Amino acid sequence: MSTPLTALSIRGLAKRFGTKIAVDGISLDVPAGSFFGIVGPNGAGKTTTLSMATGLLRPDFGTAVVHGVDVWAQPLEAKKLMGILPDGVRLFDRLSGEQLVTYAGLLRGMDRAVVAARVGELLAALDLSQDAGTLVVDYSAGMTKKIALASALIHAPKVLVLDEPFESVDPVSAANIRDILERYVATGGTVIVSSHVMDLVQRMCDHVAVIAGGRILAAGTVDQVRAGASLEERFVQLVGGRSQTEGLEWLRTF
């Protein structure tokens, strides 16, 4: 069960939307200090699972415990420990980037001077200083993702839960973000990321869980899960559903 060494412990999480079972009893232990990847095909239940684990979506069954604090019994305490980057939600985009991150810090009850110092450093680290005063509504997709990440980092959480953090982020920024996250893990923080990009997960993460159809197909260290093959090969093997590459002969008749 959840020891102090477990950053996030999920037991039997399940969620149904109408007749569709989105998450079908997921249990998972994320060790403290790990860089944990969650991979799965579209509609596998990754976002639903992460939303339930972070207190954004009430589960039908199951519990989630962060560093010994039950997310659904003591939500305010649990949320202090977590930094969350949800996927597919809007931001308060009529604020400037700087205002938005400041807002996220003040909402957490942080001291104004501390917030101001951290906002400056975060924006510089994410290469957003030049656009600090631009309204978020005028940001590009990648910049929006980065400012949302900054809002999740501002209070120095013990656990970071990032849903698709690299989507539409340019390669240079992605490398910068990866550096930030790796240093964060090296000093004892825990990062949980969901992603489609197997290659990235294999290089970046030390643990991985494969989710499909609302269930966990495999979980463990990256080396355990990939069992000698590349993560992508193993993923395709586990999830299945590769269509035969026959047909479409006309495509070669130009």
Added chain:
Amino acid sequence: MVAHLLRLKLTLLRNGLKRSPWQLVGLAFGGLYALGIVGMCVVLLVLLRQEDPGLAQTVVVLGGSAALLGWGIVPVVASAVDMTLDPARFTTSAVPMPQLLAGLALGGLIGLPGLATLLVALGTVVTWTRGVLPAAGALVGALLGVLTCVVFSRVVTTATASLAASRRFKDVSGIAFMVPLVLLGPITAGIFQGMAGSGAFLSELAGRISWTPLGAAWSLGGDLERGHVGPAGLKLLIAVATLAVLSWCWKLLLERALVTPPFAGSSRRKGGRLGLFALLPGTPAGAITARALTYWFRDPRYSGSLVVIPLLPVVLAFQGSQTNDYGVLMITGPLTAFLLAWSISGDVSYDNTAFALHLAAGVRGVHDRLGRALACLSFALPTVLVLASVPFFITRDWAWWPSILGISVGVLLTGLGLSSVVSARYTIAVPLPGDSPFKKPPGNVGQTLAVQFGGMGVLLVLVLPEAGLVLAQVLTGDPLFGWINLVLGPVLGTALFIVGVRVGGRWLDARGPELLAQVTVNR
């Protein structure tokens, strides 16, 4: 090629209707409405045939000029231009420019506004069937006029296309459009009064306008009827030249637009300006107040309703001036208080999924409620106090002043408390972030109406004590009831405000995730 473009336009129209039967119903209602207006105009034009040529000329020229202006202004302000034949979509098809222009111009006539204008313009031919020459002149004028309308509207929309694509312009035009909409009553009444009082002025105005590009085309029939052949010839030249110059401008603009797509970006800005976040207390509630206030000024969905408030006394004063009874002005204060307080009853719905930040940060419900309510209160209280007092400078009936102040403040505080509860529990259908305040919102209309009317009903019950005191003063004429109201309104209001914020906060703590799930449906 031209026929091809017209066929494309018709196909697009037909497929649009096939998407849903409601589209057809919408078009049918729009069609009936347009048919009603067109019918009225045509009947008027037919009747004008029997009237004095001078009067007929005045009506035709002024009406035509107004139509031309409307074609130029309405699409820009209402962002309602029909973009099914957006020239930008033909960039890759290499259509020769003359054919493209002709096709787009004629395509502009397909659709309700185009057909309606064409029919009414042809109605002017009936007005001038007093001889062969006037009728022929009117026909040429009508065709020229309608084409000028279409080309003018295309010139304006093409010229402003890159402007209209920018967020700032959309924000501002959406708000600016509120003003004439609210003042519609006084404006139309004013115009009718002006018309009734000054026939001579109007006929002179029509005479002047008929020499300008606005009215030249529409004056041909009337001038020929009255035997002014020379002036009619000159005006024909003016009308043709207008159409030619506009077409040439359109061609230039279109050539440029086809190779330079609209650019919606804005300049980069360095930081250092935290605005209200630096001024207000650095607590969760303080930050929420700063955020909400920033939105009141930056988000057109909020600021649109701010624009309406100062116009309210104008509309009411106009009502008063019609009946010479300015007593109605006294409801300005309570009405403003109600509108402002109720405007935050959909606050979480306005946030949409951005509300997830509050949930993820673990904001306590009571801080969330308090921050939003204080933001509204900070400017609503002075506004309500001023607007509740202003009428008394006109009516000079100061005996009612304390009572009205009391009930206004009571309604404001009670309303804010109630809104804090309502928006913590129910979502309503509102325009999405970034959409125009006029856009029809997605979502459940039934629930929206139930929540809105239910909430207003509850508010009426909650302010019964204040209303009762006003009634008591009406019945007894004793000003003491007014002074009691001045004390009771703020006291009772403050109590209900605190209760509302607390109850709303508790509900939000309990049901935050459910609320987020509800707004997620309408994303």
